[in-house]
Amino acid sequence: MSINWFKYSSPQTFYPLAGKMIPWFVWLATIFAIAGLYISFAVAPTDFQQGEAYRIIFVHVPAAWMSMVIYIVMAGWAALGLALNARLSAMMAQALAPTGAIFTLLALVTGSLWGKPMWGAWWVWDARLTSELILLFLYLGFIALQASIDDPRRADRAGALLALVGVVNVPIIYFSVKWWNTLHQGSSINMGAAPKMAATMLMGMLLMALAFWMYTVAVALMRVRCIMLERERSSDWVKELSVTAGGKL
Amino acid sequence: MQWASWSAFFNMGGYAFYVWFSFGLTALCVAWEVISLRKRSKAALRLSKILAQG
Amino acid sequence: MNGAWMTVLKRDLLLAFRRRSDVATTLFFFLIVSSLFPLGIGPEPTVLSSIAPGVLWVAALLAGMLSLTRLFAADFADGSLEQMLLAPQPLTLLVTAKVLAHWLVCGLPVVLLAPLIGLQYALPNDALFVLIISLLLGTPALSLIGAIGAALTLGVRGSGLLVALLVLPLYIPVLIFGAGAVAASQHGMSAQAHLSLLAACSLLALVLAPLATAAALRISVE
Numbered sequence: 001m002s003i004n005w006f007k008y009s010s011p012q013t014f015y016p017l018a019g020k021m022i023p024w025f026v027w028l029a030t031i032f033a034i035a036g037l038y039i040s041f042a043v044a045p046t047d048f049q050q051g052e053a054y055r056i057i058f059v060h061v062p063a064a065w066m067s068m069v070i071y072i073v074m075a076g077w078a079a080l081g082l083a084l085n086a087r088l089s090a091m092m093a094q095a096l097a098p099t100g101a102i103f104t105l106l107a108l109v110t111g112s113l114w115g116k117p118m119w120g121a122w123w124v125w126d127a128r129l130t131s132e133l134i135l136l137f138l139y140l141g142f143i144a145l146q147a148s149i150d151d152p153r154r155a156d157r158a159g160a161l162l163a164l165v166g167v168v169n170v171p172i173i174y175f176s177v178k179w180w181n182t183l184h185q186g187s188s189i190n191m192g193a194a195p196k197m198a199a200t201m202l203m204g205m206l207l208m209a210l211a212f213w214m215y216t217v218a219v220a221l222m223r224v225r226c227i228m229l230e231r232e233r234s235s236d237w238v239k240e241l242s243v244t245a246g247g248k249l
Numbered sequence: 250m251q252w253a254s255w256s257a258f259f260n261m262g263g264y265a266f267y268v269w270f271s272f273g274l275t276a277l278c279v280a281w282e283v284i285s286l287r288k289r290s291k292a293a294l295r296l297s298k299i300l301a302q303g
Numbered sequence: 304m305n306g307a308w309m310t311v312l313k314r315d316l317l318l319a320f321r322r323r324s325d326v327a328t329t330l331f332f333f334l335i336v337s338s339l340f341p342l343g344i345g346p347e348p349t350v351l352s353s354i355a356p357g358v359l360w361v362a363a364l365l366a367g368m369l370s371l372t373r374l375f376a377a378d379f380a381d382g383s384l385e386q387m388l389l390a391p392q393p394l395t396l397l398v399t400a401k402v403l404a405h406w407l408v409c410g411l412p413v414v415l416l417a418p419l420i421g422l423q424y425a426l427p428n429d430a431l432f433v434l435i436i437s438l439l440l441g442t443p444a445l446s447l448i449g450a451i452g453a454a455l456t457l458g459v460r461g462s463g464l465l466v467a468l469l470v471l472p473l474y475i476p477v478l479i480f481g482a483g484a485v486a487a488s489q490h491g492m493s494a495q496a497h498l499s500l501l502a503a504c505s506l507l508a509l510v511l512a513p514l515a516t517a518a519a520l521r522i523s524v525e
Contacts, residue, residue: 041251043251045251046251051262051263051264052261052262052264053261053264053267053268055261055268056267056268059272098282102278102282105278106274106275106278109271110274113267113270114267114271117264117267137468137471138472140468141468141469144469145459145465148459148465154522154523154525157522158519158522161451161455161519161522162455162469164515165515166473169476172476172504173472173475175476176475176479176480177475179479179483180479180483183483219282219283222287222290223289225290226286226290226293229290230293233296233297233300234297238297239298239300242294242296242297242298242300243298243301243302245294
């Protein structure tokens with residue numbers, strides 16, 4: 001059986017397809033979130049060192065994971081878009097970036113909310129927090145570049161190239177920040193030295209990460225639909241759609 | 250269950266502010282993102298409708 | 304092929320020589336920024352010498368970035384960039400000539416001026432020496448990476464600020480290794496590991512950045 005992928009990659013056919021997929025991912029995200037929150041608050045025991053404040057990690061760690069995963073997926077879509085000259089791939093990359101930036105911001109804020117009671121400071125120049133901050137800068141650069149180029153085709157390709165340059169640099173940046181951090185040990189407290197994680201804690205984090213992941217897919221599909229509507233504003237299928245959907249507006 | 254009472258649950262062992270701020274902010278971001286995308290999609294459709302009807 | 308490369312290099316250097324004020328602006332910027340820190344922090348020599356590596360490196364980074372938007376803008380405006388894209392010589396190579404010219408005009412003068420400012424910051428002699436070496440090894444990477452940002456933002460509104468947003472996060476490894484090298488020698492440690500990593504960054508940038516810059520130029524001009 002061969003599927004004609006190019007057929008599905010045209011906005012006209014992908015728009016309704018994405019519309020059908022969104023509710024499924026929303027349901028999956030909701031189910032995983034309920035299970036994850038149940039474990040985070042009802043099943044996972046109180047940490048003997050950190051007390052209840054450690055429960056922040058159930059959003060912090062999954063958000064940090066997602067911020068990195070989304071960047072890599074975004075660069076993957078960008079590379080695919082450049083290689084195949086496929087519009088849909090570039091639109092997916094563009095649709096993922098704001099969600100990635102939000103997760104990065106959440107990871108930073110929840111990290112500092114966890115750090116205040118644990119370290120006594122809102123911000124510590126820890127290697128992971130610093131890398132997360134730089135990742136936020138990379139997301140902002142990508143979003144700003146795409147926003148300031150008017151021609152959508154050029155915006156797609158320039159953004160894709162920037163995402164690729166970023167993804168090559170991420171390991172180098174991470175290594176350099178770690179290096180920098182070990183040289184200035186005095187001011188840092190090692191997050192990695194946290195006590196061994198209980199299986200239930202890991203389970204809770206995994207479930208929350210899955211919830212975030214499903215949420216990301218749903219939101220990226222929603223955003224890619226918006227981008228399609230905006231770009232193909234004057235095409236017949238969008239006009240038709242807007243008239244038939246008119247009753248619901 | 251970990252909690253003796255609902256008030257103990259909400260108190261989070263004295264870390265209520267930090268824990269509930271973290272989870273609340275996450276929920277807020279999720280809600281904001283979904284609502285803003287709904288608005289964006291409706292605005293795009295409305296504009297196309299105006300274009301379609303000339 | 305060699306001929307075209309030399310022609311681009313000579314042409315860019317000649318243009319820079321004719322517009323000497325641009326070069327001077329970069330240098331003055333470096334001078335002024337690095338003179339502001341003692342005024343903000345206080346003249347205590349021990350404090351100054353401890354912040355000197357970071358301050359001088361950040362100032363060099365910002366000074367190099369200022370001139371990035373001009374890297375391709377004039378060629379883009381007068382159409383010679385399009386000629387370069389169509390030329391039989393690989394664009395990647397021509398890009399290296401332009402980047403080398405940018406470094407000779409904007410990077411090298413900063414490297415030569417830095418030790419003088421280092422003296423103002425009460426840096427000891429061996430740290431000054433490491434400062435020069437680290438800048439010599441690191442600033443080419445800044446020009447190479449900066450060229451990608453300059454190519455991507457070519458002809459885009461607000462490109463000056465946008466370049467900063469795109470390029471500064473990518474400069475972080477160079478900043479860490481460069482400033483770290485000077486700081487290491489200040490603390491009586493060997494700066495060799497830092498300098499090797501810095502050289503590795505520059506070499507990696509030399510291999511990859513021209514490819515990315517050429518691709519970005521094609522996207523922007525097309």
